[in-house]
Amino acid sequence: MPPSDIPRTLPPMKDLTTENITENVHLVNSQCTDPRLRYLLHRIVTHLHDFCLETRLSSEEWQAGIQFLTQIGQISDDLRHEMILLSDTLGVSSLVDAINHPRQPPATEGTVLGPFHTHDAEDMQHGAVLHSDPDATRLLVLCSIKDTQGRPVDDVKVDVWEGDSKGFYDVQNPNRAGPDGRGVLRSDSEGNFFFQAIVPVPYPIPMDGPVGKMLNALGRHPNRPGHVHFMLDKPGYDLLITALYPRGDPYETSDPVFGVKESLIVDLSTVEDEGMAAKYGVKVGTKLLTHDFVLLSEQEARELRRKNAVEAMEKQGRKVVFHKDLPIPADN
């Protein structure tokens, strides 16, 4: 009698060839009882096998790919996220963000999280200075948050982070003692928040790891246009991960992580008014970034996601059902 862990419902599997192995892997994975995971695996296996078949992937290339992915894991830790960087540089992060956080006007567009977000940023007061960097050009950041009906949204958790005047994030400093260039604020009762950042500068994504080697092999430059990251989070609203890019950066139209959107490019101005300078605790002449964020409600985002999912599945000729709010083909 065969052991009990052998599925009796599956046909015996042997003599797999380039012609029949894919369907056999699908058969084995069809034992998965979670319909969404089953669908994801079906698509992953199909794409992986199709890739090997259509490229006739060589054993050496397979070995190089195994090593490349392994090394990406090995260079990663709590502060270095090389796998995210790979996803970013292949356009996957930007695409996943667009799928999950669809926007329609007047909602603020999202962009890539990037590999430099951390969870140790400290709470800070409005007006606080984000950076200890003494060489940077100070930038007063003055923002409002509204919903799509134009109503202010208070008590939004605003997580901000940016690199320093040399283009490095704190996590890239091997002697990092704690967070620098990052902080968490809350929007006030009128939906406003402000803090002192620095004028962001372009910077290369980390090139000393496997992803850097890949970009070099592809002949691609690593320089991101300067930007300040924002993550706006409040229950009932769709999470907004975005960034603002001062206009005129040389890398504005060739971002290696595919994150720039015209609506996120901002014109910096200058604090001219003494009253304003006093109000926000900066000197006259300080650079100024103002921006009005607009959040989608969770419900609005959910409806947009569902509508887009149904359209995408129908384009493949598939009827869709939803499982825990995620689409699976009806015939899965």
Place this chain on the structure above:
Amino acid sequence: MPPSDIPRTLPPMKDLTTENITENVHLVNSQCTDPRLRYLLHRIVTHLHDFCLETRLSSEEWQAGIQFLTQIGQISDDLRHEMILLSDTLGVSSLVDAINHPRQPPATEGTVLGPFHTHDAEDMQHGAVLHSDPDATRLLVLCSIKDTQGRPVDDVKVDVWEGDSKGFYDVQNPNRAGPDGRGVLRSDSEGNFFFQAIVPVPYPIPMDGPVGKMLNALGRHPNRPGHVHFMLDKPGYDLLITALYPRGDPYETSDPVFGVKESLIVDLSTVEDEGMAAKYGVKVGTKLLTHDFVLLSEQEARELRRKNAVEAMEKQGRKVVFHKDLPIPADN
């Protein structure tokens, strides 16, 4: 004037959406001067993006995937090859082997390398004992190597490895001092070699890492049918990575790494003859495995690979050219 690292030949890139990001990533990667790498990246990006689009991959799923792949790298080292195990359990390794080492009768079929091959196996003499395992059932392995015309092939480097009587490879022993259950022989002037292995037993692939978690989530059992691995290598012949599986293993038709082929299943017999026992230095009654390997020449394998590649590309409606012996579409 823009910096010199910005490609002037590419159109400006901004406002990427789910509709246009894929073609823009292709455009940036089209700067790659290696036509084969350019083709591989084109297909990788297409499949990754299609996967995200057709599944509407959620941010949480993306994050889980990033962590899964990162952890696979982190658990890997010189002796543990978790990324190979992932490739094995998704049928990719078996497929890549079939693509790269196509066989036609009378050539011996290949199968997966698996994650347990090492490069520190010691040279051993014919008749040597592979294992120090005192609990194992000894197995005399008696083989010949011929070419497709039936001529013996001498001086083939024969790398053999197998698990112990409990189903563990030496590299799974945390106190491993050196190789055990592995060795390297050379075929003699008549193309023969022999050694003492043990009767292989079924064993679970390592389940204490991310791949084990995946198999559990998919409801798949981890047990490979027992086998002895062989790698046969000689310049002028196509590398043969294969394994022999004693008939009747309970997991013979549900191998989690998709490696079993009917032609690689062997019937064990017993050394009955005193003369034979004396000749090979074993006792009468020792279990016996005999097998005749047949190697393809490098030229035969190359022609088969090319023929299969042209057919596969033409099936996609593509004309093929070869670059360093690997196919790329003529319009790449």
